[in-house]
Every structure is written in C-alpha cells, then in structure tokens.
Amino acid sequence: MTIAEKLTQLHTLFAQMDRALIAYSGGIDSTLVVKIAYDVLGDRALAVTAESPSLLPEDLEDARIQAAAIGVSHQIVQTREIENPNYTSNPVNRCYFCKSELHDTLKPLALQLGYPYVVDGVNADDLSDYRPGIQAAKERGARSPLAEVGVTKAEVREISKFLDLPWWDKPAQPCLSSRFPYGEEITIAKLQRVGRAERYLRQQGLKQIRVRSVGETAQIELPPEQIQEFVLTTDLPTLVDAFRHFGFLYVTLDLEGYVSGKLNRVLAATTASVVGPL
Structure with a gap:
C-alpha cells in the first residue's frame, strides 16, 4: 500500500470519528496525527499535551509552535506520574504507569468536553517493540490511527514530508x-x-x-x-x-x-x- 493510500485511509478513519482528542507530545508521530485530524475535523479536533518533569521545556514549546502552525486547538494538562512510586522506582514496565496516568487524565477530559475518541501517535513499528504503555492506553479505550492503518516509523516521516510539515525530519525525543x-x-x-x-x-x-x-x-x-x-x-x-x-x-x-x-x-x-x- 502506498503512503497516499494510507493517508486516504487515515482521512477516512478520522471522518468516521467525527470528534477526537489527540494525546499530543509534540513528537513526529503524534504531530502527524494532529495534522491529519485537524485537516479532516477542523475545530472538532483537540490536541492535548501533558506537562510533567519528564518533558523538556523546549519540547513543550515545540509542541505549542507546531500546534499553532497547524491551526489546531491545543491544551496543556498536568500529569503526576512522578508522584507514583510504581513509576519512580523505574520497573521494566515504567511506561505502563506513565501512560495510565496520561490516559486517566485525558479520558475524563474528553468525556467532559464531548470528544468520544482519544487517539495517540503509536505507529505500526511500535507494536513489535517492548512498549508496556500501549497496553495502558488500550485498557482505557484509546485508539492508534497510525498503527491501525499500518503506518511505520519511516512512513510517518514520508507522509510528514509529503504534507510539507517542516519538522518531518525532527529527531525522536522520548521522555x-x-x-x-x-x-x-x-x-x-x-x-x-x-x-x-x-x-x-x-x-x-x-x-x-x-x-x-x-x-x-x-x-x-x-x-x-x-x-x-x-x-x-x-x-x-x-x-x-x-x-x-x-x-x-x-x-x-x-x-x-x-x-x-x-x-x-x-x-x-x-x-x-x-x-x-x-
């Protein structure tokens, strides 16, 4: 399947959602999801970034700049995973507790604001890596459009470049x-x-x-x-x-x-x- 065909599938997926809240870190994956969601849904898409000690201030600023360039509505919420000893003790499934905190924050917000879907930037390659946070997101009903359509890490950059996003080659920056x-x-x-x-x-x-x-x-x-x-x-x-x-x-x-x-x-x-x- 070509990237053009995958992009069409992503457009169809968001059109079926009608309204969506995007877990938006400012990284290349979630930014592409925000861009496509906004192109399809307009003001029925909302990007939400979690601010915490594990996020560099400049990465938060990048998220703000990119959201403004796209035109999407953007909110900042505070998450408190650093207060959870299951997280700070840093077990092998630390990300499970991080994403649990994130989606336990986003899901009520989505319901409050009338967004039936919470989506994230997980891509197809992430599914074959050790990512315990994916389970936490799924348990809370989040969807992963890129993974659902089979978009790989490399294709995220290809599609971003195709859409003329200036940050298409931005280095990965996990927490x-x-x-x-x-x-x-x-x-x-x-x-x-x-x-x-x-x-x-x-x-x-x-x-x-x-x-x-x-x-x-x-x-x-x-x-x-x-x-x-x-x-x-x-x-x-x-x-x-x-x-x-x-x-x-x-x-x-x-x-x-x-x-x-x-x-x-x-x-x-x-x-x-x-x-x-x-």
Missing part, C-alpha cells in the same frame, strides 16, 4: 525517564540534570543525542559516524566541567553510539522485578 536503566530511581533532580546535559549538547550543534544517567555517571550517546569528530573537535575538559556543574560526577562516551531502545537489552538477559501488569 527523559527513558534515560535511566531499569531499577534506578527517577527523581525530579535527576530528570533536570539529564535535561540540562542534553540541552548543552544541542547548543553545541548536536541533534540526535542521548545522555543516559547511570548512577552518578553521564553516558553520552551520539550517532556512530559522529563519534570520531566529536572527540577530535570538542573541548572535553569544558564539557566535563559543565556536566559536573549539572550534577554528574563522571562523564563517559558510549563507543557503540546511539541505538534506540538500548536499555531494553537487559530484558533479554535478566528477569527484572515488575510491579503491576506487563
């Missing part, structure tokens, strides 16, 4: 809690130091980066092809001083480079302690 190995407690202070460290690297012109927080160590991940240039051109002592100022004691560079979902490797090697449903 900051994804920077911590399972079992390491998540706190607001730790989220903030990771956020400051990643902001610092982006200000140096780097885009696709991660700063993993492993105890008191910052582990920098870059695309493999950028590692050598980074080492040769970066003022490393200045970088280390900056990261120590952010709260890290040690700074390392992952020589393998950035790999999406790298922290999930431990799931295949060990049996982690899980709180609640998988």
Whole structure:
C-alpha cells in the first residue's frame, strides 16, 4: 500500500470519528496525527499535551509552535506520574504507569468536553517493540490511527514530508525517564540534570543525542559516524566541567553510539522485578 493510500485511509478513519482528542507530545508521530485530524475535523479536533518533569521545556514549546502552525486547538494538562512510586522506582514496565496516568487524565477530559475518541501517535513499528504503555492506553479505550492503518516509523516521516510539515525530519525525543536503566530511581533532580546535559549538547550543534544517567555517571550517546569528530573537535575538559556543574560526577562516551531502545537489552538477559501488569 502506498503512503497516499494510507493517508486516504487515515482521512477516512478520522471522518468516521467525527470528534477526537489527540494525546499530543509534540513528537513526529503524534504531530502527524494532529495534522491529519485537524485537516479532516477542523475545530472538532483537540490536541492535548501533558506537562510533567519528564518533558523538556523546549519540547513543550515545540509542541505549542507546531500546534499553532497547524491551526489546531491545543491544551496543556498536568500529569503526576512522578508522584507514583510504581513509576519512580523505574520497573521494566515504567511506561505502563506513565501512560495510565496520561490516559486517566485525558479520558475524563474528553468525556467532559464531548470528544468520544482519544487517539495517540503509536505507529505500526511500535507494536513489535517492548512498549508496556500501549497496553495502558488500550485498557482505557484509546485508539492508534497510525498503527491501525499500518503506518511505520519511516512512513510517518514520508507522509510528514509529503504534507510539507517542516519538522518531518525532527529527531525522536522520548521522555527523559527513558534515560535511566531499569531499577534506578527517577527523581525530579535527576530528570533536570539529564535535561540540562542534553540541552548543552544541542547548543553545541548536536541533534540526535542521548545522555543516559547511570548512577552518578553521564553516558553520552551520539550517532556512530559522529563519534570520531566529536572527540577530535570538542573541548572535553569544558564539557566535563559543565556536566559536573549539572550534577554528574563522571562523564563517559558510549563507543557503540546511539541505538534506540538500548536499555531494553537487559530484558533479554535478566528477569527484572515488575510491579503491576506487563
């Protein structure tokens, strides 16, 4: 099926919904869903972004800018997953508790405002990855138009480019809690130091980066092809001083480079302690 055919199917899907509230993070997937929903439904589409300590302020600002460019109505709600010990203890199904909090917030809002559907940006490739948050969303009746139509991660970018969305090549930016190995407690202070460290690297012109927080160590991940240039051109002592100022004691560079979902490797090697449903 071509991307044009999939786009037509998405239009049909939203036309059948009549009114929809979109769980909108500002990432490439949910932004495409917002764009298509708005094109079909107009003011019967509402984008809602959850603000929490795991969302960088600049990502929230991007969400606002993108929603304004599309023209869709946009609301900000507060979520409090950071107050849930099942979340902050960082079990392997941490995302289940995050998405539970999100959809327990969005579903009542949708009912209150007269939106019969809550939809998200889950795509077809997400279904084959370890994503416990998808279960939480399904349990609360959320729908995933991209996954339903079979739109892959690559096709999300293709369709976004086809629709002339200027952020079609925006790097993936999952929540900051994804920077911590399972079992390491998540706190607001730790989220903030990771956020400051990643902001610092982006200000140096780097885009696709991660700063993993492993105890008191910052582990920098870059695309493999950028590692050598980074080492040769970066003022490393200045970088280390900056990261120590952010709260890290040690700074390392992952020589393998950035790999999406790298922290999930431990799931295949060990049996982690899980709180609640998988």
